[in-house]
Amino acid sequence: MDRTLKNCPAPAKLNLFLHVTGRRADGYHLLQSVFQLIDKGDVLHFTVRDDDVIHRSTELTGVPAESDLIVRAARLLQAEAKKQGKVAGAEISIEKNLPMGGGLGGGSSDAASTLLALNHLWQTGLTRSELMALGLQLGADVPFFLFGQNAFAEGIGEALVAVKTPESWFLVIEPGVSVPTQQIFSSTELTRDTKPVKISDFSGAQESFGKNDLQVVAANLFPPIADAIKWLQQYGDARMTGSGACVFCPFKEEQQVDAVLATVPLQWKAWKAKAITHHPLAYLLKS
Ligand SMILES: C[C@@](CO)(OP(=O)(O)O)[C@H](O)COP(=O)(O)OP(=O)(O)OC[C@H]1O[C@@H](n2ccc(N)nc2=O)[C@H](O)[C@@H]1O
Numbered sequence: 001m002d003r004t005l006k007n008c009p010a011p012a013k014l015n016l017f018l019h020v021t022g023r024r025a026d027g028y029h030l031l032q033s034v035f036q037l038i039d040k041g042d043v044l045h046f047t048v049r050d051d052d053v054i055h056r057s058t059e060l061t062g063v064p065a066e067s068d069l070i071v072r073a074a075r076l077l078q079a080e081a082k083k084q085g086k087v088a089g090a091e092i093s094i095e096k097n098l099p100m101g102g103g104l105g106g107g108s109s110d111a112a113s114t115l116l117a118l119n120h121l122w123q124t125g126l127t128r129s130e131l132m133a134l135g136l137q138l139g140a141d142v143p144f145f146l147f148g149q150n151a152f153a154e155g156i157g158e159a160l161v162a163v164k165t166p167e168s169w170f171l172v173i174e175p176g177v178s179v180p181t182q183q184i185f186s187s188t189e190l191t192r193d194t195k196p197v198k199i200s201d202f203s204g205a206q207e208s209f210g211k212n213d214l215q216v217v218a219a220n221l222f223p224p225i226a227d228a229i230k231w232l233q234q235y236g237d238a239r240m241t242g243s244g245a246c247v248f249c250p251f252k253e254e255q256q257v258d259a260v261l262a263t264v265p266l267q268w269k270a271w272k273a274k275a276i277t278h279h280p281l282a283y284l285l286k287s
């Protein structure tokens with residue numbers, strides 16, 4: 001039985017497009033989006049404890065341990081372990097690389113990797129769909145990271161179908177602001193009536209598809225986002241991911257990204273990432 005899992009990746013996602021098609025009675029929005037995994041993310045380390053303490057050994061500025069999605073994910077799974085009569089505790093450390101409130105799904109991905117890693121270490125044996133149901137209690141983005149591959153998402157983001165996406169490289173700009181997702185969804189400026197599309201519309205598109213309905217709202221509220229989009233649009237179809245703040249542009253070749261990366265104004269942090277097809281921890285659920 002493994003007692004440690006070191007260097008667990010928690011990859012980021014990009015929303016290749018994001019349409020808001022309606023609103024549920026509880027205020028959550030109905031979306032259509034394609035979620036793309038990329039080879040950049042946070043890294044988590046887990047060690048099983050002999051007691052039932054869940055301890056986060058890394059400080060995360062602005063995120064107290066009890067509200068950290070990692071700790072909350074561990075507690076949800078711990079409750080399942082307890083039902084099985086198990087003593088489940090863990091020491092967890094984090095290398096936080098993704099910006100918070102960046103639209104890259106960092107916190108959600110951390111939570112998903114925690115569920116995958118601890119389900120393995122504690123031998124709780126939950127299936128993928130059971131973990132996805134637990135994850136949805138933490139956030140609308142979490143089920144996607146447990147799904148394990150690029151997906152066309154509907155509902156509030158939890159109804160997922162695997163989809164093939166182009167083999168792209170991305171240039172990502174961090175505009176230096178943190179966007180509260182709830183503020184964007186609750187804006188009176190947000191349009192909520194984009195006409196629903198079919199998966200085949202996306203799969204059949206030769207060029208960039210759709211738009212991000214949250215972009216206009218976020219860019220108006222946070223001018224650095226508008227500036228980054230405007231700059232990156234010189235090179236292609238630049239758009240915002242999720243509720244922002246990060247902005248990305250796809251390229252076919254790595255050399256093209258490198259050339260543009262070298263010219264990004266110094267005011268922004270920018271990096272390249274490659275599209276990946278599967279979640280790097282997906283193997284933990286195969287056996
Ligand atoms: C916008 C997206 C697109 O992938 O990503 P991010 O920008 O957060 O990465 C997601 O829908 C965000 O998912 P997630 O960040 O997990 O959201 P949650 O914690 O569940 O919700 C935060 C707040 O956003 C609003 N919300 C979220 C999802 C949704 N489909 N409709 C909503 O209205 C709700 O007001 C909620 O209070």
Ligand SMILES: Nc1ncnc2c1ncn2[C@@H]1O[C@H](COP(=O)(O)OP(=O)(O)O)[C@@H](O)[C@H]1O
Nearest residue numbers: 068069070100101102103104105106107108110
């Ligand atoms: N492990 C975590 N990593 C990042 N943010 C977290 C984490 N746990 C809780 N949060 C909270 O979730 C918010 C959204 O973070 P994040 O998931 O990184 O952004 P986004 O939803 O825009 O992709 C943060 O501002 C922070 O308050």
